[in-house]
Amino acid sequence: MQGTQVKSALIPLDTLREQIAQAIATAKAYDVPSVCVRLGIQQAVADGDEQEAFGSKRMYVRRRILSWDEADLLALAARVLREYASEDLENTVSEMTVHAAHRVSALVRCDVLKALNPLETLFGEMPLIDCLSEVFGTSVIQDDPVGLLGRNSLHGQIIQHCLRNDDWSHEELLRKCGALTCSQTRFFALLTKLLHPMIRRDAEQGELASAIDAALSRDGFTVRQTGMESGYAIYGVCRAQAGVAGTMKNLIFASIGEKPELVFRDAVNNDVEIVRHADKVLVFDRFLPSSGLLLWKDLRDWYAELQGISDPISAKEQLFRRLRQAVLGARSAGEFAVFQGYYERYGGLLGDRLPALIPQVYLHYDPYTRVGRESCEILKKTT
Incomplete structure (x- = not known):
């Protein structure tokens, strides 16, 4: 963090409050009260708020979040970072979330x-x-x-x-x-x-x-x-994850019809070929980021390139409808509730930091070679 050293993930909440306040304080003093309303810090602008903000923009914000707990502060920080760039705040949020559980000594x-x-x-x-x-x-x-x-x-x-x-x-x-x-x-x-x-x-x-x-x-x-x-x-x-080392590949998901039929063309390298119903599924074939976490924005950017969509907002909307169609096709009320609830609850809150929730993921191993499959198909048709 610029000018700040973090010795562990146990960062005092007051540090988080201070960095939130400093980020918002980059706004004009007369805008700070309305910014606080927009960010959910206060419900409305009251008489005297602008004058108070002119006295100290940073203290204006701090006074209103002094009693907030860690979960609410982190959620607020995510909203602040979508509007204001702050390397200090971004690093602190990362330390308290992504890097909180696993540390390098x-x-x-x-x-x-x-x-x-x-x-x-x-x-x-x-x-x-x-x-x-x-x-x-x-x-x-x-x-x-x-x-x-x-x-x-x-x-x-x-x-x-x-x-x-x-x-x-x-x-x-x-x-x-x-x-x-x-x-x-x-x-x-x-x-x-x-x-x-x-x-x-x-x-x-x-x-x-x-x-x-x-x-x-x-x-x-x-x-x-x-x-x-x-x-x-x-x-x-x-x-480091348990299991075979290597890059992720063959993420096949979101079928909107018949389930895909897959065969391994190279079992050593995990090369998979979809032999039937390839047009019914999506295949994400990019590297995962270094965190190992596939984010919604990564999926959106990939889908935009796949479909030739230049507008990110349009790509986001079209991708969501495509994923939702796959979930509806499963005819599972529970799966639909989880999918819809997840994106409604966390989509606006986390924005580009939202981990992608992938519906209808398939990984079917077929030991037959292409010749073997064709022989089986002929046998089925003649019996």
């Missing part, structure tokens, strides 16, 4: 940093200061805005020990930047940056991915290829 972070020392350069040919600022925040790296600290500032020390001279190891540099105490979101962003093909490619990229993966595995995390860019691998950090 300081010991493992140390092991990861040591694995970086053999690298010739940390960020390849990219500017060191710019890359560090992108990962840790400009206010952390360029921490001397008025020039009073000189060489004593972190920015000055980096220039002295990493650019003019070369007497800091990569590990020492990243420790100085806060890699051992920063948010887990930021720590993973550092690793993703180090493994990006703009920084390193091919053998060097693969070797570093393996070294980081070996260290993270102690805490149940893994480095995994999450996508491709211009033919180059994109890596991310995610929770």
